[in-house]
Amino acid sequence: MILLNDAQNIEDYLENGGFKALRRALEIEQDEIIREVESAGLVGRGGAAFPTGLKMKFVKNEKNTPKYVIANADEGEPGTFKDRALMEKNPYQILEGMIISAYAVGAKKGFFYVRYEYRDIAENIRKKVKELRRLGILGENIYGSKFSFDIEVVLGAGAYICGEATALMESIEGKRGYPRIKPPHSTQRGLWGKPTLTNNVETLANIPVIINMGGEKYHKLGKEGCSGPQLFSISGFVKKPGIYEYILGEKTIGEVIELAGGVDGNFKGVMLGGGASGYILNKDYLDMPLCFSDAKKRGVALGTGDIIVFNESVRIWDVLHNIARFFENESCGQCFPCRYGTKRMREIIEKIVNGKGTSEDIKKLNATARAMKIASLCPLGKSAMTAYESAMKNFHDDLMEVIK
Amino acid sequence: MNIIINGEKIEAKQGKSILQVAKEKGIDIPALCNLIEEKPIGSCGLCVVKIKKGSKTYYSRACTTKIDEGMEIETHSPEIEDTRKTILEMIAEEHKEIRGEAKELFLKYGIELKGDDKKAIPKLVENPFISFNPEACISCFRCIQACSLIKENHVLVRENRGMNTRIVAGINERLKDAGCAFCGACVDACPTGALMDLTARVEKEMKKITSICPYCGVGCAIDYYVSNNEIVYAKGSLRGVNKGDDCIKGRYGWQFVNSEERLKKPLIKRNGKFEEVTWDEALDFVASRLREIKEKYGADSIAGLSSAKCTNEENYIFQKFMRMVIGTNNVDHCARLCHASTVVGLFKVLGSGAMTNSLNDLENDAELYFVIGSNTTHAHPVIGTMIKRAVKRRGARLIVADPRDIELSEYADVHIKQRPGTDVALINGMMHIIISQGLEDKEFIENRTEGFEKLREIVKKYTPEYVEKITGVPKEEIIKAAVLYATHRSAIIYAMGITQHTSGTANVASLANLALLTGNVGKRGTGVNPLRGQNNVQGAGDMGALPNLLPGYAKLKTEKARKIEKTWGGKIPDNEGLTVVEMMHAASKGMIKGMYIMGENPAVSDPNQKHVIKSLKNLEFLVVQDLFMSETAQLADVVLPAASSLEKEGTFTNTERRVQLLHRVVEPVGDTKPDWWIIQEIAKRMGADWNYKCPQDIFEEIRNVVAQYHGITYERLENAGLQWPCPEENHEGTEILHENMFPTINGLAKFTPYEYEAPAEVPDEEYPFVLTTGRTYEHFHTGTLTRKIDGFNKLIPGAFAEIHPEDAEKLGISDGDCIEVESRRGKIKVSAKIGGIKKGVIFIPFHFAESAANILTNDALDPEAKIPELKVAAVKLKKCQ
Amino acid sequence: MEDKVVEIIEKHRKDDAKLLAILHDVQDKFGYIPEDAIKIIARELKMKKGEIYDTASFYSFFRFKPEGRHEVLVCDCIVCHIKGAEDIIKRLEDEFKVTMGETTKDGKYTFKMVEGLGHCEESPVMMVDGKLYGNLTPDRAVEILRRCEQ
Incomplete structure (x- = not known):
């Protein structure tokens, strides 16, 4: 295992080579670190799969100071719980990755943003930060180098949208979590208008790995179009739900389900790629390797790497209704298409679930989906209909059965 | 920068948004949330357009997207129009009472409003000036942008999120409690008619007349919307020094015009009671009484108070009346009390x-x-x-x-x-x-x-x-x-x-x-x-409504004075007249027998009120010219009903020396007359050969006499006024004084240091607190105008004393308690307001005749300017029995 | 109240991300965020009270009225939902005579439906005062709360 090692206390972490990567990083040029990350082919594990090295380069090249780094632990997708597991089991590796990133881009201050539901974890991270300060691994002149860096742990207060990087920044700044209008991008003007590097905590945990083994070698883990390890949240009707770590591209969806004990009941479908904004897929996808390029080829995405398994008891409209309600509750309300659209979507689906759906309703639902995609301000509104649209494709007959 | 919009090649400036460029080209892209072009919030999504740039095609908001070289933009492609329609339909499903600008958009897209949710009413509706209809509110945040980004007030904010997002004031409070300034910027910004002025109504024929606000010295231009000789609503004019801003008084303070309490007929007091008389009877009576007193006791037994609320023209002929017709320099006005x-x-x-x-x-x-x-x-x-x-x-x-x-x-x-x-x-x-x-x-x-x-x-x-x-x-x-x-x-x-x-x-x-x-x-x-307190303090001084200075600040007995005498055709008295406070002292001693008070209320505004009232009662003859039966008018023998500044023409000079033209907004109510007309009629009856047909006639004379105004004409004032000095008709006016030299004999400014001297009255064991006085936001001066307006009275119903929490605690006073404040000159009862003020100091506003702060204040004078010490008096306080 | 709130603010004075931190501490101290606390925070941070409310009211875990002594968060995310969360909710509502979002008459529990507690391996789950209970059945959910009563 590369990420999900159990190193809950500093002794264990140090014993297994913890902070070796940081010490090494502090001895090399900032650009070299970024080059390693780039050559490793690491992409973000928070859902968008943006090349991490490139993002670091953007921030590094900005002249404006101070710069900030953010660890995004606002894990909010239903069905995703890998960040929690990682933070519980291997918190130092995340922090080490964060310190290395900060050094690489020239940031002196970092924020570790944890969702409210993980309050105990936030408390734990806070303790670890204090501990690292004591050990000289955070604060002034880390490991005797010229590099100084400190971390503030920020506890969210219940808002799914704050997982979106710019909404998260607003939240840190003490405002409501409204996503910002882009451009400018946050690598250019992020927190308090300053260049900011935001990474998911799992992404950060990969950084020490890359420094230790070298970008080239890391890149060889996996296959064309995806490299490195990834945590998968497997839940729903499997016999052994939990977090599973695999090298990307090595396993198919079907294999992963088997490794999690197999389906509890008869297989109906899965939801892949990040809870509410994920795709609802049928058995045709079971042979799809869990790799970004394969997913892209099939018109879907791995997202945050979660797989919710449905058995025969699951009604798809029911799932869609749950998702619609989720989006209605979590829409920030900043833009009309999402604010009104999520409510309308929930209302129509509710009508269908109650057995009163007509073909008119489907038309209306489709029009709403299109308007939300075209005119929503941020990814939440744009992706709110992903599940519906993929379900319509993969379970068309099933869904249309109840429509009058 | 070259772009293509709907197939047409367009050249536009870098830095502009697609929406701005489209608007300039006459392309109508709908937008509901857009208020400040430079700071788009991108909420409504209606302005979304399709953009092709290189190999990429995408959708983006026209308001938030800056144009870029080579962009191909489609503003009305079918899927975009469908999207707009869908967004509007979704809004229509939730709201049924949308009006105004937004309503037109729904009509245009053929969408029927059918929302029927009864939406919760936020507390902000509890206020006297602005209505709020939650059924019409689509939370487009225009009002919030106006309140925060334009006005920096941050009173209107959002509550909750998603579909539950709604507009509230403060912590969902009443507007007043949330610190609302009632500037109405939110009302002006609202596209759906959710926020409206309470007085506003839809009228077929509405005229917009721009004039100058009747309150403070800023001199805001206000657009009055008038139907049927009645003001319907008002707002700050973009053309004025205020650039569209206004305040509670500018926006709602016109409501006194139609007050039931307006004086409408001349009144003569007979057997202690006022009786309505004709103008002729009143004017004849005033003229004959003034003549009698002058003959019996001499011209210097008469004093006049001109008014910083009246126009330049009226101030000018008032002081001319006192100097040339009565024959005394006993003329002053309330600037004595302020500047x-x-x-x-x-x-x-x-x-x-x-x-x-x-x-x-x-x-x-x-x-x-x-x-x-x-x-x-x-x-x-x-x-x-x-x-x-x-x-x-x-x-x-x-x-x-x-x-x-x-x-x-x-x-x-x-x-x-x-x-x-x-x-x-x-x-x-x-x-x-x-x-x-x-x-x-x-x-x-x-x-x-x-x-x-x-x-x-x-x-x-x-x-x-x-x-x-x-x-x-x-x-x-x-x-x-x-x-x-x-x-x-x-x-x-x-x-x-x-x-x-x-x-x-x-x-x-x-x-x-x-x-x-x-x-x-x-x-x-x-x-x-x-900063000048009244709308025309600067002008009243410029016009020489002062006992020691003539129009244009000419000193008595100088070359300049002689020049003015030539224009006026007579002799100006040589000896300096009495100032406001001195007049009252002289009246109490029987040295002043008659007074002519125009548009001022010394019975409330002046220090040591008991003494002022005693002095006024001691007069043989008092004539007061006002809009209302003020506390001073009640003591008069004759009361002459004047037209308000919204009912007449003339000029005001604001705090920055800007001479501005008034336009008549409505006709004078009842039998009221402009002050200049009344003064002239009295003058004529006292033998003056005056024949001013209109304020402009008077202004032409002013230009002649007052050098600073020489280049100003009514025609030139039509736009935004002119700042004096303006010596020639081709002079642009003067924005900044003393750029190259000072108007002194040698052109140099003169350091004039003073030693610190303690106030006339300092706290002692018996009177341990310092009283300081001033204004509230909602009321003005002695409340003659603002206290006639229900809304203002609801916001601030009466006097209060602001007191430091520790002082209050020591005296066992809680917020809202009745307290008795006593100075060496009298005592009043007010309610306590515990708040942020220096320890040992209390503050009482002076608007309220029934608990007049000026009963307490000290009439000790500044030795040079003869201004009384209204800001420091020693007082004691205790809870009411 | 004044002293307590000011003390909290002072604790976070040097933080860059202070507002949420202050609001959390105030809520922990008083069980909710009182209006007066908002006014004090506004004064101390040189903000308008409305600006603070604008932020605070956005987040679902900030509350502005006192609630029950124990907070029960019942998860009804997709995973918990397909695993029977609805039955648990229905049972709890019947048993404690409330609907989600309400507080029991005795002021003991406030029930809230949430969507994603991040423990999907144990779905269906609920959280009582921050402690997680997984693999619930309706009976077990009631039993946990009843047990906690003793």
């Missing part, structure tokens, strides 16, 4: 008694504002907003010196809470620090001033420690303020907290010294800037 010390103090140091700079340059160029003795956001709200904006938007610095926690102190870098009456010590202390740190402007002192050595000598002993002892301000704060002031392009802004003291002239002169010391005069964004 007499400004005129004297600034004249001594700078050679001219007016505001040195202009709102425009102060707004854009000042790096620092030093606001002392001015509760700007309350008394001069539009200037207050200007300062807030400068601080928030361009990082201007702010020093506030005031014993109270005023709104501006929230925005200040330093808030100095000096003891009332210790300003000279404070300012001398600042100058001491500036000199000892070598921060003075040596070049400016050398080239443009004289008397610096004397100043250096005097301020020597005002060390920070010494000043801390006198003022009660920690020396660190004084040092911080002094250094900040000296190291920025700094503008001093002050008002009655500086002037209404026995040391008023000394205060003003000291501020001018401070500005000279640092070279902060004669440049944009600097200066010494008195």
Whole structure:
């Protein structure tokens, strides 16, 4: 295992080579670190799969100071719980990755943003930060180098949208979590208008790995179009739900389900790629390797790497209704298409679930989906209909059965 | 930059948004949330367009997307129009009572409003001026943008999120409790008619008439919307110095015009009761009584109070009437009570008694504002907003010196809470620090001033420690303020907290010294800037409604006076007349027998009220000309009903010396007449050969007599007025005084240092508190106008005394308790308001005749300017029995 | 109240991300965020009280009225939902005579439906005062709360 090692206390972490990567990083040029990350082919594990090295380069090249780094632990997708597991089991590796990133881009201050539901974890991270300060691994002149860096742990207060990087920044700044209008991008003007590097905590945990083994070698883990390890949240009707770590591209969806004990009941479908904004897929996808390029080829995405398994008891409209309600509750309300659209979507689906759906309703639902995609301000509104649209494709007959 | 919109090649400037460019080209892209073009919020999504750039095609908001070379934009492709329609349909499903601009959009897309949710009503509806209809509110946030980004008030905010997002005030409070300024910017911004002025209604024929606000000296231009000779609503005009801003009084303060209580007929008091009479009877009676008194006791037994609420033309002929028809210099007006010390103090140091700079340059160029003795956001709200904006938007610095926690102190870098009456010590202390740190402007002192050595000598002993002892301000704060002031392009802004003291002239002169010391005069964004309290204080002074100065500030018995005599065709009396407070003293002693009071209310506005009322009662004849039966009018023998400034023509001169033209908004109510007409009719009956047909006739004479106004004509005033001095008809007016030289004999400004002297009355064991007085935001002066308006009375129903929490605790006083405040001159009852004020100081507004602050105030005078010390009186207080 | 709130603010004075931190501490101290606390925070941070409410009211875990002594968060995310969360909710509502979002008459529990507690391996789950209970059945959910009563 590369990420999900159990190193809950500093002794264990140090014993297994913890902070070796940081010490090494502090001895090399900032650009070299970024080059390693780039050559490793690491992409973000928070859902968008943006090349991490490139993002670091953007921030590094900005002249404006101070710069900030953010660890995004606002894990909010239903069905995703890998960040929690990682933070519980291997918190130092995340922090080490964060310190290395900060050094690489020239940031002196970092924020570790944890969702409210993980309050105990936030408390734990806070303790670890204090501990690292004591050990000289955070604060002034880390490991005797010229590099100084400190971390503030920020506890969210219940808002799914704050997982979106710019909404998260607003939240840190003490405002409501409204996503910002882009451009400018946050690598250019992020927190308090300053260049900011935001990474998911799992992404950060990969950084020490890359420094230790070298970008080239890391890149060889996996296959064309995806490299490195990834945590998968497997839940729903499997016999052994939990977090599973695999090298990307090595396993198919079907294999992963088997490794999690197999389906509890008869297989109906899965939801892949990040809870509410994920795709609802049928058995045709079971042979799809869990790799970004394969997913892209099939018109879907791995997202945050979660797989919710449905058995025969699951009604798809029911799932869609749950998702619609989720989006209605979590829409920030900043833009009309999402604010009104999520409510309308929930209302129509509710009508269908109650057995009163007509073909008119489907038309209306489709029009709403299109308007939300075209005119929503941020990814939440744009992706709110992903599940519906993929379900319509993969379970068309099933869904249309109840429509009058 | 070249782009293509809907197939048409367009060249446009870089930095513009697609929406801006499309608008310029006449392409109609719908948008509901857009308010400030430079700061789009991108909420509604209606302006979404399709963009092709290189190999990429995508959808984006026209308001938030800047144009880029080679962009191909489609604004009305089918899927975009479908999207707009869907968004509008979704809104329509939730709201049914949308009106206004948004309604038209629904009609255009053929969408029917069918929402039927009963939406919860936020507490903000509980207010007297603005209605809110939740069924019409689509949370487009335009009102919030107006409240926060335009006005910097941050009263309207969002509550909750998603579909539950709604607009509330503060912590879902009533507007007043949330600190609303009732500026109406939210109403103007609302596209759905959810927020409206309560008086507003839809009228077929509505005329817009722009005139000048009848309240403070800022002189905002207000657009009045009139139907059937009745004002329906009003808002700040984009054409005025206010650039579209307004305040509660500008926006809603016109409502007194139609008050039931307006005087409509002339009244003569017979057997202690007022009887309605005809104009002829009243005018004949006034003329004959004045003639009798003049014959019996001499011209100097008559005194007149002109008015800073009346036009230049009216002030001009009032003082001319007193000087030429009555034959006395006993003419003064309420500027005596507000800025007499400004005129004297600034004249001594700078050679001219007016505001040195202009709102425009102060707004854009000042790096620092030093606001002392001015509760700007309350008394001069539009200037207050200007300062807030400068601080928030361009990082201007702010020093506030005031014993109270005023709104501006929230925005200040330093808030100095000096003891009332210790300003000279404070300012001398600042100058001491500036000199000892070598921060003075040596070049400016050398080239443009004289008397610096004397100043250096005097301020020597005002060390920070010494000043801390006198003022009660920690020396660190004084040092911080002094250094900040000296190291920025700094503008001093002050008002009655500086002037209404026995040391008023000394205060003003000291501020001018401070500005000279640092070279902060004669440049944009600097200066010494008195804010005038009434709409025409500046003008009333310019017109010579003063006992010692003639129009254009000509001194008596001088060459200039002789020139005026020539124009007037008669002799101006040689001896100086009496000032406001002196008139009252003379009346009480029987030396003044008759008074003519135009548009003033000394029975409430003047210090030591009991004495004033006694004096007025002691007169043989009193004629009062007013809109309402004021407390002073009640004591009169004859009351003449005047038209308000919204019912007449003429000019006002605002605080920045800008002469502005009034337009008649509505016809005079009842039998009321403009003041100039009334004065002329009395003059004629007393033998004057006057024949002014209209205010413009009078103005032509003013131009002739007052050099500063020489180049001003009514025609030239039509746009935004002109700032004096304006010597020639092709002169653009003067934005900033003293740019090259001072209007003194040698062209140099003269440092005029003063020593600190304690106020006339200091607290002692018997009267341990210092009383200071002033205005509230909602009411004005003696309340003659604002207290006729229900809404204003609802917001502030009566007098209160602001008191420090620890003082209140010591005396066992809780918020809202009735307390009795007593000075050596009288006592009043008010309710206690526990709040941010310096310990040992209480504040009472003076608007309320029934618990008049001026019963308590001291009529001790500044020896030079004869302004009374309204800002410091020693009082004691206790809970009511 | 004044002293307690000011003390909290002072604790976070040096933080860059202070507002949420202050609001959390205030809520922990008083059980909710009182209006007066908002006014004090506004004064101390040189903000308008409305600006603070604008932020605070956005987040679902900030509350402005006192609630029950124990906070029960019942998860009804997709995973918990397909695993029977609805039955648990229905049972709890019947048993404690409330609907989600309400507080029991005795002021003991406030029930809230949430969507994603991040423990999907144990779905269906609920959280009582921050402690997680997984693999619930309706009976077990009731039993946990009843047990906690003793």
